[in-house]
Amino acid sequence: MLASFYSILDYQKPLVFVSLTIMLCRFLLISLMLSGFAFAENLTLALPDSLSQLVSKATAQTMALKYGDAMATAKTLRSHNEGAGCVLENIVRISIYDDLGDTAALFTAGKQLEKCKSEGMWDALRKFELGYVQSETGHSVSGALKTRSAAKMFEDSKDQEARAFYAIYAYYVDKSFSWVPFKSDHREEYLAVLDSASKKSTRFWPLFLTPLIWMHYDKEDFNTGLKLAERGLAKAPNHPVMLQIKADMLYRLKRYDEAADIYEKSAADYMKRKGASIRYWCSVLNLIRIYHDAGKKDKAAEQRAKLDDPKYRAIESWMPGSLMDDLKKRKLL
Incomplete structure (x- = not known):
């Protein structure tokens, strides 16, 4: 009987092995599917609808130059999702810097992005934004490495x-x-x-x-x-940064009068809103080359004379490198 028992068992070994293998495969498949779903969730920037709407709201407020409201919306998001809210707060800060030239906001964004407790793709976005801040503040190597790290996360x-x-x-x-x-x-x-x-x-x-x-x-x-x-201005009418970008395109298309008109208004607008800020001086620098290329040398000289202001010298290092290189190469400064 023992022999027959073992004989039966020996006979059943292949079937038992196959059965156990199938069961194990099913278990592993289910486990992989579940972990895959979790992994897939980590590979998305998706949030629950109510929270996603807060991100859209903050973006709309930022593009309407309502930075205080945008920051309040980001803080509301942060109360529900610490990581995403922290990243969003600092995207708003970077936007404040980009528009108003508030370098303190940029440095604060860099410090805060180092600390944000974000996960998944929101951590990739944190690294992506931090890479920009580091590059903008003179740490180009670490900025490039941080951006690359973020990109590798986004890639899949x-x-x-x-x-x-x-x-x-x-x-x-x-x-x-x-x-x-x-x-x-x-x-x-x-x-x-x-x-x-x-x-x-x-x-x-x-x-x-x-x-x-x-x-x-x-x-x-x-x-x-x-x-x-x-298209951007259709979504955010009269946005000051997008207007300057439009003027840059008009300049390259040799539509000098239109480009100059935008930059003259931009300079006046920034002087009123923020004083002699980074984008005010960007307007002045662009007007130098626009008027020069339009053959209006007197107006170009008038703009160039404004650069004798100590306020310009104090923030000259923050001027866009490509713009400064072009002006220096053409001996317009």
Whole structure:
């Protein structure tokens, strides 16, 4: 009987093994599916609808220059989701710097982004924004490494917004290697991703549209850049930064009078809102080359004379490098 028992057991071994294997595979499959779902959730910037609406609201308030309201909305988000709210608060701070030239807001954003307790794709966004701050404050190597780290996190996501953030990084990587023979170049694909995301995303559309415009500018496709700037102004009428971007496109299209008109108004607007701030001086610097190229040398000299102000010298290092390089190369300063 023992023999028969073991005989039966021996006979059943393959079946038992197969059965156990199937059970184990099912268990592993279910486990992988569950972990996959959790992993997939981490590969998205999605939030519950009520919280996602807060992000969209903060973006709308920021683009309407209602920074206090935007910060309050971000704090409300933070009370429900610490990580996402912390990241959003500092995106608002970076926007304040970008518009008003408030360098204190930029440095605060850098310090806070180091501390944000974010997860998943929101941590990737934290790193992405921190990389920008570090680059803007003179830490270009650490900024580049931080941006690369964020991009690697975004790369595997199917989330449209995450893919758009990755596209910003990947576009310039492909551009930097465009001279290498037989190297694949996906820049047109990345432009399409950003274009789509800038239309569909209510939460991050300015973060997608602005680099998209500069990519077309870099390609010397100024007509497309102008159309995109006008798209931005349709969403955020009279936004001062977007108006300056529009003027840059008009200048490159040699529509000098229109470009000068925008920058003259921009200089007056910034002087009224913030005094002699970074973007006020950007207006002055751009007017120098616009009037020069338009053949209005007296007006160019008039703008150049404004640079003798000690207030300009105090923040000269914050002027855009590409603008300063162009002016110096052409001996317009």
